[in-house]
């Protein structure tokens with residue numbers, strides 16, 4: 167059973183095509199990062215999975231059923247991007263209300279509030295909560311009923327670094343228990359170790375999807391070697407020039423070391439040759455990060471996308 171499958175899904179708001187032929191799936195026990203510029207179509211994709219809208223074209227199946235079916239929806243947890251609660255109620259009263267709506271046991275409520283770090287604040291009114299506390303209450307709401315599919319839109323907004331790390335640990339535990347999790351975020355630094363796959367959406371289309379190793383292969387971005395010379399930089403530069411046979415490697419000097427950008431397919435041959443040359447004292451290898459890969463796929467036009475206009 168898949169948590170969801172989008173097959174060739176397109177969606178139009180009036181005349182604007184905002185999703186175009188999207189294929190995406192999530193399996194149980196997997197965390198998928200859904201990344202994209204403002205207006206890329208992340209929230210629209212989530213709304214289709216929640217069954218709040220139907221696709222203009224293509225098929226959306228959720229937990230092997232129809233998106234929006236009430237039997238399916240009770241197994242989905244959703245944290246929207248801008249979470250709002252009635253300010254006069256306490257955290258506990260609010261969660262009790264959502265538990266009744268969702269048919270989740272009320273006995274779960276105090277335990278969930280403890281889990282998200284609101285144990286001491288559960289009887290305080292929400293109007294006294296900080297932004298981060300409201301975000302945690304939103305997360306507790308999404309976790310009601312132990313969902314099989316959990317979708318979180320910008321879950322780390324308003325959370326301090328410790329609370330963010332706590333959240334990622336909690337998500338990892340849920341993932342290990344079999345929950346399928348979608349994490350939509352603009353905050354890429356720090357998320358890399360906690361996701362299994364990433365999908366990069368631009369202008370309503372999936373540009374790339376896979377685990378980090380596969381995204382790096384798809385991007386074919388250079389790997390940076392940081393090399394400390396054994397006998398001075400000019401001797402090392404000569405060795406690099408000889409080893410790369412004029413393939414135009416970009417070399418920068420940095421604090422007595424040379425930084426060399428090399429294509430992944432040429433990396434091992436270059437390293438081998440440099441080690442044989444005897445000109446290498448020390449060597450560090452820096453692969454593109456998730457953020458680098460994201461910027462690569464979003465492209466130089468990334469800034470132009472940020473207004474979200476189509």
Ligand SMILES: Nc1ncnc2c1ncn2[C@@H]1O[C@H](COP(=O)(O)OP(=O)(O)OP(=O)(O)O)[C@@H](O)[C@H]1O
Nearest residue numbers: 179184202203204205206207208209210474475476
């Ligand atoms: N109700 C609507 N009516 C018309 N167009 C809409 C509506 N909601 C969203 N859009 C448009 O659909 C496109 C995709 O929006 P969506 O909210 O899915 O993007 P997103 O990736 O979630 O963006 P963000 O990161 O800014 O939240 C945008 O161009 C947006 O302007």
